[in-house]
Amino acid sequence: MASDLSEVSRRAIGLAVAAFPEAQFTLFHAFDFPYKNQIDDMASVERELRAREMDRAREWLRESIGSKADSVGIVAELGKIASNLAKYVADKEADLVVVGSSGRSGLAAVLVGSVAIEILEQVDCDVLAVRQQ
Numbered sequence: 786m787a788s789d790l791s792e793v794s795r796r797a798i799g800l801a802v803a804a805f806p807e808a809q810f811t812l813f814h815a816f817d818f819p820y821k822n823q824i825d826d827m828a829s830v831e832r833e834l835r836a837r838e839m840d841r842a843r844e845w846l847r848e849s850i851g852s853k854a855d856s857v858g859i860v861a862e863l864g865k866i867a868s869n870l871a872k873y874v875a876d877k878e879a880d881l882v883v884v885g886s887s888g889r890s891g892l893a894a895v896l897v898g899s900v901a902i903e904i905l906e907q908v909d910c911d912v913l914a915v916r917q918q
Contacts, residue, residue, distance in 0.1 A: 786812050786857075787815075787883070787900075788814050788845075789815075789885075793885035793886065794885040795848075795849045796885060796917065797884060797913075798883070799850060800915050801883040801913070802853055810856070810857045811858040812857055812858070812860070813860045815864060816861060816862075817863065818834065821863075831863050835861050835862075835863065842859045843859060846859070865903075866903075866904070867904050867907045867908075868907060871908045871909065875909060879910050880910060882911070882913070884904050884913070885915050885916075886899070886917065887899075
């Protein structure tokens with residue numbers, strides 16, 4: 786499950802857990818921050834940020850799916866979600882990626898960009914895009 790810890794992602798995760806109750810889930814959360822090229826000790830900062838993001842993701846999962854969150858693995862990676870997720874999917878030979886989508890299409894997707902579209906283009910497995918209501 787690819788997530789930015791948003792309400793759209795919450796809906797997608799809830800649907801995935803309900804639809805595939807026996808599946809093994811991993812929450813894949815990418816994070817980034819400005820001016821990272823100006824940091825001297827990037828490894829230390831990245832470790833600290835990753836730990837913080839893992840904690841945020843775990844809490845978000847508990848709020849989203851309750852006790853089912855305890856069986857979900859969490860991966861937090863620095864950088865762009867689509868390219869990082871594509872590498873993870875290839876390494877783990879994932880069968881399905883679930884992602885929330887705000888439903889932008891056409892000109893809005895071109896102007897604003899759509900992470901769901903980037904994921905669809907880059908991962909080498911099936912993608913279930915759950916649209917915002």
